[in-house]
Amino acid sequence: MGKDPTKPRGKMSSYAYFVQTCREEHKKKHPEATVNFSEFSKKCSERWKTMSAKEKGKFEDMAKLDKVRYEREMKNYIPPKGEKKKRFKDPNAPKRPPSAFFIFCAEFRPKVKEETPGLSIGDVAKKLGEMWNKTSSEEKQPYEKKAAKLKEKYEKKGREYALLGNYDSSMVYYQGVIQQIHKHCLSLRDPALKVKWQQVRQELAEEYEQVKSIVNTLESFKVDKPVDFPNPLPEESPRDPDVWPPPTPAEHRGPAQVKKPVTVSKPQRKESPGMQHRGPVGRGQPNVKSDRPNTRDGRVNKPKEEKSKKNAQEGVGDVEQRKFDGTGYDSDLVDALERDIVSRNLNIHWDDIADLEDAKKLLREAVVLPMWMPDFFKGIRRPWKGVLMVGPPGTGKTMLAKAVATECGTTFFNVSSSTLTSKYRGESEKLVRLLFEMARFYAPTTIFIDEIDSMCGRRGTSDEHEASRRVKSELLVQMDGVGGAQESDDPSKMVMVLAATNFPWDIDEALRRRLEKRIYIPLPTAKGRAELLKINLREVEVASDVDLTLIAEKIEGYSGADITIVCRDASMMAMRRRIQGLSPEEIRALSKDELQMPVTMEDFELALKKISKSVSAADLEKYESWMSEFGSV
Incomplete structure (x- = not known):
């Protein structure tokens, strides 16, 4: 099949533009001279190496413009039948895992070349193959173990890509691992071991088929077909109080301004994707009823007479709505971050968190007090740029962040590594930059990053990708630009980063320095354990023989999450005893009072007896050792 004339011209590199310019200059100086291509290319290469970055910049700009042109034309290009569009290749994806033989060749190839320098590439490969065949199975074991570790790492990467939504790259990983296991099975002689490897290959093949079906489903969505949704949305199910709820559309308003004239303005409704704002409301404005009730989320919103009366009494004036201007950014990125703004529907207060008085005191000082005393928190007393909460899992770090969102009047961003991760090159850095720009716009703001070690591990490690290093660099730059109340700025324009981690020793040193306060969230004390028991059992009827002080002594070393599990399991014991031996019909016939024991x-x-603690003594020593070296409370 001939070349398609409608296909866009390929993109040119900066070096290609440089060679093209050199050829044109040479033609102008020597129009009749013949050009020896190899000599001309050699001279161009030598000249390119001696050029400065500034001299190369012109050609790099030309290459960038040509790349934009090529990508724009390829989006509209439809290949003829029999041809397929070139699949996007992830530039950050590592190579497929090498086999044991390849690892062996990499080690012995330099020795073979040194011993016999005249051998060709094919002869070297042949000799290495003979050496491998002569190697005993015991000598092959180190290479096979190393290859197995690389396969395991490659398989893990494939699953991570699938979880992050990068299904194309994930399928490549899965295919590579399945092929390597198939080759390994052919070389095995032990039947039992061969069966185990075949089972592993079968499980991975099933996972690969699942990812493949997801890709096919996503491809089907691209076809323009009407989609019917005959069934209404189910009613909202009861939510687990220990799980962070999904963020709801938030309203962002500017500071209240008191005006002397009493004005009554007509409310204007403006809807945007994922957000709903209300127009300016005049002081003492009566409720305006429309002909059609607002039935959002399946419920009719009742007029808030009490709130409007309160506002009228306090003399609240016009409240200006504030909407971030995302000019220059992709609207989808802006909407995604807008959805992560948590400003309501959180009902966790300081009193709901037992113990941890030091952490509460520091968070009040870092977030609440600068709002109450902005004139004091200036200069050297400026609010902290960042606070890192360190401690074992289940000790209340995320609960403290929820309490900050509930108690403080600041805009609260709940951010995870998935929020700031994109499969497209350069988009993750844009998300970080956009997050901090929005935070400064909606200031005063608190940005909460949970499990920050998963996003900002140490730089310079062997398993670090270039993309993740760029994201870390952008986050560090933005955190340096985050400021509290400076003398030249509005004291209320404060942005604070609140982070939590279970692995503080994995965090990058530069990020650790920017998180100025590093506090330890320990396991609850005896008093804290007793308070946690009371908090967890406040909705459950407790018998008179229950001694919470004695139980608190028995659960020493348990985390807050462990104590919650113990209380939950104990509260279900009576129900288990009651339904023991009953048929399903009899269980359904039981009344509510019979189960509320x-x-x-x-x-x-x-x-x-059934539930053990989840944190070991060795882990606690590790946390205490890190805090003694790097803590800042």
Whole structure:
């Protein structure tokens, strides 16, 4: 098949533009001279190496413009039948894992070349193959173990790509691992070991088919077909209080301004994707009823008479709505970050968190007090740029962040590594930059990054990608630009980064320096454990024989999450005893009062026998050692 004349011209590199310019200059100086291509290319290469970055900049700009042109034309290009569009190749994807033989060749190839320098590439490969065949199975074991580790790492990367939505790259990983296991099975002689490897290959093949079906489903969405949704959305199910709820569309308003004239303005409604704002409301404005009730989320919104009366009494004037101007950014990126703004529907207060008084005090000082005393927090007393909460899992780090969102009047961004990760090159850095620009716009703001070690590990390690290093660099630059109340700025324009991690020793040193306060969230004390028991059991009837002080002594070393699990399991013991031996029909016929039995001391003893603590003494020593070296409370 001939070349398609409608296909866009390929993109040119900066060096190609340089060679083209040299050829044109040579033609002008020597129009009749014949050009020896190899000599001319050699001279161009030598000249290119001696050029400065500034001299090369002109050609690099030309290459960037040509790349934009090529990508724009390729989007509209439809290949003829029998041809397929070139699949996007992830530039950050590592190479496929080498086999044991390849690792062996990489080690012995320099020795073979040194011993016999005249051998060709094919002869060297032949000799290495003979050496491998003569190698005993015991000598091959180190190479096979190394190859197995690389396969495991490659398989893990494939699953990570699938979780992040990069299904094309994930399929390449899966194919590579399955092929390597197939080759390995052919070389095995032990039947039992061969069966195990075949089972592993079968499991991976099933995962690969699942990813493939997801890709096919996504491709089907691109076809313009009407989609019917006959069934209404189900009712909202009860939410687990220990799980962070999905962020809801938030309203962002500027500071209240008190005006002398009393004005009544007609409310204007403006809707944008994922957000709904209300227009300016005049002081003492009566409720305006429309002919059609607002039935958003399946519920009719009732007029808030009490709130409007309160505002009228306090003399609240016009409240200006504030909407971030995302000019220069992709609207999808702006909308995605807008959805991560958490400003309501969180109902966690300081009193709901037992113990941790030092952490509460520092967070109040870092977030709340600068809002109350902006004139004091200036200069050297400026608010902290960043706070890092360190501690074992389940000790209340995320709960403290929820309490900050509930108690403080600041705009709260709940950010995870998935929020700031994109499969497209350069987009993750844009997301970080956009996040901080939005935070400065909606200031005062708190940015909460949970499990920050997964996004900002140490730089310079062997398994670090260029893309992740760029994201870390952008985050560090933006955090340096984050400021509290400076003398030249509005004192209320404050942005603070609040981070949490279970692995502080994996965090990059530069990021650790920018998180100025590093506080340890330890396991609860005896008093804290007793308070946690009371908080968890406040909605459950407790028998008179239950001694919470005695239970608190028995659960020493348990984290807050462990204590919640113990209370939950103990509260279900009575129900388990009641339904034991009953048929499904009899269980359904039971009344609510029969199941609402009080929790007894025996229930707690049974629960403690089944549930062990999740944090070891060695882990605690590790945290305390890190805090003694790097802590800043």
